[in-house]
Amino acid sequence: MNSTRQFRFIFKPLVFAACAIPAGLMVLGIMKLQGITEFAPMDLGADPVSRLIHACGITALNLLLITLLVTPARQISGWNNLIRLRRMLGLFAFFYAVMHFTCYAWLDQGLDLAAIGADIVKRPYITIGMAALLMLIPLAVTSTSGMMRRLGRKWIKLHRLIYVLTALGVWHFYWQVKKDIREPLLYVAMFAVLMAWRIGWRFKGKFVPARVPEKT
């Protein structure tokens, strides 16, 4: 098995499974709550709605940061195959962000469109969270190889939106915490490191723009 095949048939499915674990845990938690199963590794606790919202949101944020880690990891390790994980990671981030919003709009707000609209307009942390989610949509839509080829250099420019929307996502997290900002600050720090790495790399004159990968 050559390294490309190994990557495609072993490594990539493993990463896929890892990305799906949080969703699986949440489904098990819901099944326990509904009395379908007796045991769930993640108990949703006394307030399952906010627990699900938070779990989806934090997973989306984690995956965005992991997506942003791909390029530095590739630059450091020289393992160029890593780039082939990026689309999947980004799409999983999109999936969890959509679930985050769905849990909020459906489970928390009961699809009360007036209340949701008022929240988006009146509450800055929800406004920026919504903006981040909307920015993810064009990125998800243009994530196919066909769209990459068609858009060419424009694709690279468009997908720089991930820097903006991840910053908004971290800010969204920071802003909704009541008082204990240690966890959001950790996310600020991780995002800062990922961005600083990129600036440093460019400064060294070695910056290699993200390349459209050849057909896999």
Added chain:
Amino acid sequence: MKNHIPRIASSEITPEGVYLDRRQLLAAGFATAALGTLGASTTLAASPPALAPLTAARNQAVSTSDAPNSYEDITTYNNYYEFGTGKSDPAVEARDFKPTPWSVTVDGEADVKGKFTLEDILKPQVLEERVYRLRCVEAWSMVIPWTGFSLASLLQRFKPTSKAKYVEFTTLLDPKQMPGQRDAVLRWPYVEGLRMDEAMHPLAFMAVGLYGKTLPNQSGAPLRLVVPWKYGFKNIKAIVRIRFTEQQPRNSWQIAAASEYGFFANVNPAVDHPRWSQATERRIGGGLLAKRAATLPFNGYADQVASLYSGMDLRRYY
């Protein structure tokens, strides 16, 4: 903890769901270790061993007819930053807390001052049960059967002077027992306060029990304030000091973020928290698809307490 009128213990009439599933504990531990990506803090059903039963009749006149939350919900979903900022932290971190022996220092503008043991405080009291709604400033709510006595009956014993305009309460400061106090999330010790007329209101309550048993540590043992028309953070726990003052005390959340949390903190659907709406609330225990309920002015106790605030601009004095 003596009481004069023996009645039916509420534990005999109210079902509760206390259990500790070892498998669940273990598995939850594994899940946390294995899945850092979730940022999961697992909920553990933790009940300290053998809480003494208390005998107390229910005060029906002030009790809500809403169904109480389960003992498990009430004791595993707590905001008690002295034992961690996660809702499920206190049930775990407060397990070894020692609520006895206990004493309360009374000082300030009062004739009777000094250090009183918990037994001193409880001796003249006839315990009663009150089922109160609790509305958290975070827009969730519960219904809780407290056991205790009216705050007024306690405060009157100290004969507050005419200078006593406010009463300030302080939580124990003991970072050894309260691991959350090792981090400067709030300024420790926790401080809360009431205006004297609020403190003397018949609805203001001092709880020493929950569901007909001694108050569990995570709920504020051994002595915890319950002011049902105000946001939950006014309900200071593990009280070690009561001070009568002329000046309005500065409560901990006001010190932490004055633009978001005031001194009065009356439940008010018309005045939003700067970052979220206070118009509705989610009743804990309603399941996944339960609709949010409208939040009522003064948490539904407006008939009894609104007159305390007549003429006050409640937007300004939030």
